[in-house]
Amino acid sequence: MEKNLLKTAFFLGLLFFGTASGFAQQRTYCNPMDISYRYNFEQLNERISYRSGADPVIVNHKGEYFLFVTISGGWWKSKDLVNWQFVVPDKWPMEDMCAPAALSVRDTLFLFQSTFEQRPIFYSTEPENGKLKFYNRWLPRLPKDIGPWDPALFHDPDTDKWFMYWGSSNVYPIFGAELDHRRRLTYLNPEPSKAYQPMFWLDPWQHGWERFGPNHSDPIKPFTEGAWMTKYNGKYYLQYGAPGTEYNVYANGTYVGKDPLGPFEYAPYNPIAYKPGGYATGTGHGNTFQDNFGNYWNTGTTWLGIVWGMERRIVMHPAGFDKDDQLYANTRFGDFPHRLSTKKWTNSNELFSGWMLLNYKKPVRASSTLDTLRAELTVDENPRTFWVPTKNKPGETLTSDLGADHDVRAIQVNYVDYKNTVFDSDSTVYTQFRLYASRDGKKWDKVADLTQQPKRDRACAYVELPAPVRARYVRYEHVYTAGPYVAINGFRVFGNGLGKAPATPAKLSVVRQKDQRNADISWEKVPGAVGYNILWGIAKDKLYQTYQIWNDQPNRLELRALNVGVPYYFAIESFNENGVSAVSEVIGVTQ
Template identity: 30%
Template sequence: MKRIVPFLVLAAPLAALAAEPLVPERYCNPLPIPDYPVGKLARDITKGAPNDGGLWIAERKEQYRELADPTALWFEGAWYLYPSCDMAWVSHDEGRTWQHHPLNVRDVGYAPTVVRHAGRFLLLGSGSEIYASDSPLGPFRPVGALPIPFGQGKLPVMIDPMLFSDDGRLFFYWGCTANGGIWGVELDATHVTVPKGEPHELIRFQPDTFPWESLGNRNQNRTVGWMEGAWMLKHAGRYYLTYSSGGTQYRTYAMGCYVSDSPLGPFRPQARNPIFRNTEGFITGTGHGCIVRGPGDRLWTFYTVLAAVVHGFERRIGMDPAAFDADGNLYVPAATSTPQPVSAGADATPWVPLNDGEPTLGSSCAPNSAGRLAADNSMKTWWLPAADDAQPVLTTSFPASEVHAVRVIWRDVGLDTPKGVKPGPFRYRVEAETAPGQWTTIVDRSESTDDFLIDYRECVPTWAGRARLVVLGHPEGIQPAVAEFTVFGPVR
């Protein structure tokens, strides 16, 4: 009781201040990107159709949301993000928040690549022609296709392209095959669709040497790896060619790295491999992305995050710092799922999930969709209120702590765009119990018009031992499921 007494006095000003929107101090993975699109392979399905193979996971087909395979570009004080399925997003606060800026060519194929070269921005997607613009947000104009016989002989099909500009020269890397490798060729710096010389295989699939390249959640399939997602980074005169393997639909999906003194090799594996692999916890399948220099010349990786519930391509996006060790090996220290400072030297006091695994109860529950499933550190389970629950409420209890932020990850059950059931804003508020029976609104999204499948919000620090999510509205036809309701704060 003594812990709550000071907050009885402060309850009135807190009630007035707590719900005011705050500019976030931190970023949190998966990134809270607005307007997550419906997955490319789910846009024209018949909801409820039987699973006919491919990477479908559920017995019956459902639509899902998808962003993955990101290219990021730091330009004139902002991040520009170009992922699979839609483009582009911009962050003017170093990755804390993002705004959607649809391009005139929003979806040119999986794994788009964008590079600034010779004063222009070049854009290329899997199987697409090259586009160019004077601005990172377009308009992009077609330049032409690469006259390379993709898919013939040993050449892989043109999937997962990467364009790299180096001291006025331009290089093209690609590859995405079951057991092939990563290829590269130089392009004419001015006539960018003209190859200079023949393409060469730069990295081979070597499952016996690198078992982590093998497919599967246990890397058990040594005949297949799906080497893909090439990315080039130059550092201290050396060339670091990264790639991903293990299968984007598996939690073992990871990044590796080869190094050379030349952009076309010969390449050798660096001593530290894989450079980024996270197989347990909330963030897994940390492959296919980019490693780029951002604010203050600090290295960042933007990467794919596994969410696969109904399809293997159901994915999200994360970002975290990258680094070089004392021996010059490129690596990513950690995949994070809690709020992190964006600037080196900023307050890094950990904000932990206060309610992880703690009692979490819904005002009602659909069958097999209990409230506790929204606090189990997984995007693959969720709380779904009963269909006749007029105002669903999810209440979570935890040891009394100072709440600094909340994250709500929704699942739009019933999504069916061919029948007019479309994504849209979820409206809600989050309340904290500041004294027994006294609830204060700490996050107010009751008037939201934004489509945030993942919503991370910071609040005025508020001492509480319970928090509740009050669902106030959702897109028509959608059942508002909550995959994760997380309350963050420091350990006191």
């Protein structure tokens, strides 16, 4: 009896400690990805300090995941796609890598950097331990400006042939080349001017989504970059990013062929990964990989651009091939919490947790405010607006009023580098805070405490609570970040309200313009809605694209992402704190 009581007391103590400190097993993730984004030397000469992550490649190597990101001084490893540990290589040959290519073949992981010079391919049989060796000493230099920049390595398991693809330009195409494995993966054709061939160019006059600028509105010639190859069902899917990293419409597309070097045909359902609305906009320049259950994922880059134009974060979305071999990535509620895979799923929507954003533009107050950098800028879902307290000291708080009791399930705190002076991610660079919840604003319960966890930097800190907490108020209490200022651009509370989901929007109208790349969309607003998802695709059962709109915005949208000559189908749904409506009737639009 006494033994059982002691066991019970011990278990309850562990449960309480896990609840208060956030140690409980995490079952969900939320974009932008919660990794230890690195400060780097990229802008040291300009004395501009920022954490950034871009051009991701996730490789499944012997059942463990490895994430490579531009100029990070190493890479990350994970066994579950959510808990990422940074790996410092035992030696870092040459210079740090920009937009690296990574590939796992049997027991070996290969790594290659973007370059216009002669550079080697590296390999590792122990990437989890940071072991890195030369596979070859260099690839021959190609003609001026050809690259290979933004490379991707590909091994065809059916033919045992090796290839490389690359391109990062608004002048040149995506290139491809076969590599000679017998000569340690140098170019198959030893003559540099003949070692490569063009795969395809952008065609923004036919493909609306390839146009540059916010919502594809800038006449600047667009950029293509970030090549990646996936083989599926005997077909070769050569993927690419466009039209440029600096705007909300950065996306991934694909061409499809029957041979690794083509010819390739443009996929009429492009883009395959597209997220122009919401908090974490942009999905371009990433890769497609499979998890340990056989599910596909598509990675990409989301844009911040506050401190520096190339300031970015990493996103990851469920992806797959449908019954017609159409490649897609699911970005519906793409920056809301999603479940981690625990099995092979049949519908990527299964991974959406159903936890809704609870504090969009709701009252929030701060313990102090520097100049005009106000607390309400943390709940407007705009990653380029942020709050700064007067000092970077423990005890500064943000308190979000949800307006009524809700079941809180998770909180995301996103930081930016306002007037920072940090240029290296050393032991002084880490993030700590506490989270509290209250029903009346007077009695507060601690629901998470990062001071009780191992120190690491978390620019996009996502905290899943071990159980739902009924609360009206949620509070962030600052403890520590490196640098002279605290700057938070997203204080995002997720969970479920106690009321009803909104009604399905009525009177959806889609009129395609004379310029078929564009369509004018309108609908009737729904009382009590927080926002809407416009869904579209090339068939009634292929509504893979999503454009998220907030209810306080106009109930109309000029969609400028369509392909000329392709018929489309559209539907709409609404959402609020309580859930999501049924999807409207699907309507077809040709001209």
